[in-house]
Amino acid sequence: MDHAVSLALLLVLLVTNVYPSSSAYDFEHCENTVKKWASSSLHSDTKDGHILKDMLFFLHVPRTGGRTYFYCFLKKLYSSSLECPRSYDKLRFDPRKRNCRLLATHDDYSIMSKLARERTSVVTILRNPIDRVFSAYEFSVEVAARFLVHSNLTSATKTSKTVRLKKGVISTLDIWPWKYLVPWMMEDLFARRDARKRNGPPNAYGNDSYNMKEIVMPLHEFINHPVALDIIHNGATFQVAGLTNNSNIWEMHEVRHCVMTHQTLGKYVLEVAKKRLDEMLYVGLTEDHRESATMFANLVGAQVISQLGASNAATESGSVFW
Structure with missing residues (x-):
């Protein structure tokens, strides 16, 4: 599965010419900017990546079959009262909403800046880019x-x-x-x-x-x-890296423009995206739908049921989960 995920990302990182070079995005400036971003993004102290944390963030890459996972799995696992306010394009929601445990959105990874990283698990699905x-x-x-x-x-x-x-x-x-x-x-x-x-x-x-x-x-x-x-070229890679034109962090737009201006800097984006995938709780593949769905049920679904069951028991005994 890991090899397939890496292959999918390698295919996604297409060589494109989108923005012409300009003095504002000269190579030396851009290389320093992208390297600095990549260095900070690759540094992580994530532990127990396969253990479900308090909040589940479903990073929904468009056209990967994510609606099936959302309606057939996540909506069955989490009650509507546990869903975070819908975000999608808004990027203006309060994750501190009481009992907010599930966030499903097309937003890119940059939305993690609004979440408590140490309490958030991320899941996503990838698809052959063609x-x-x-x-x-x-x-x-x-x-x-x-x-x-x-x-x-x-x-x-x-x-x-x-x-x-x-x-x-x-x-x-x-x-x-x-x-x-x-x-x-x-x-x-x-x-x-x-x-x-x-x-x-x-x-x-x-x-x-x-x-x-x-x-x-x-x-x-x-x-x-x-x-x-x-938007489409490199779409999944930029979404996992947090560098779409919908990014929640303003500084990410400069990194994005630099990468799209100077093609060779794309290797840093790929490394960050691969690192993010390695740290996620679950990564599915559209092409291996049955196997991926089974793994999701066993790895994610079982933990959600166990976690919510323990949370309900704690609430009934007078404990406060948060």
Whole structure:
């Protein structure tokens, strides 16, 4: 399992050119910045990594099957009263909420700065990065296309505003990374629809579902677009390292820009991500779903049941868990 996890991360660390070099991000400055961050991140006194602590943080990498784990396992193990306030894109929640024991979110590892490290266990799921790119593309198209059926929504901008006006509703448009990917895809879908109205439908659409340019952005355009390069490429590695464009720590954005400007510095990010994975309570693989789910049940589920049972017993006897 460890070898497979390392292989997945190695595949994720793609060589990309996203940001041009600039004086603000000259190599010497960036190398020192990234090395300093990596050195502080690699230093850890984590002990008993396979023992469940007070809080469980599910670092949900998008398009890895995480919803299955959340609804089929975590929601069954933890009552709603034990869930931390939903975070996802907000990064503005109070982990000190009484009985807050489970945090499930798309936020990256930087959210650990808001949690008590010594009392928090982290779990995640990884997926072959090529498959995850295909899945992210398909999901972006699927969600964006839902809005085309509403004749009163004439643009992606109007659609986004209408959806966000619904109070109490957590929209996909509010959740990272879809808050960036879906509106972008919506804008493209509306533009292609309007072009068909002006020019009429084409004589033929072709047989390649990933290259239907008359209807939707082709996969190769999606992959090479700056938005995808910024969010999808290296996505899981940056999320585990805490370096996404959604990072909770401002200093992390400088590290991120340096790494994306100077490709060779990516080796430090990979080392930090691998170290973080080694310290997690559990790391599953989408491709080995049955084996991973069984391991999750045996390693995590059993400890949650035991821990909550002991907590309930302590409460009934008058002890205070916290």
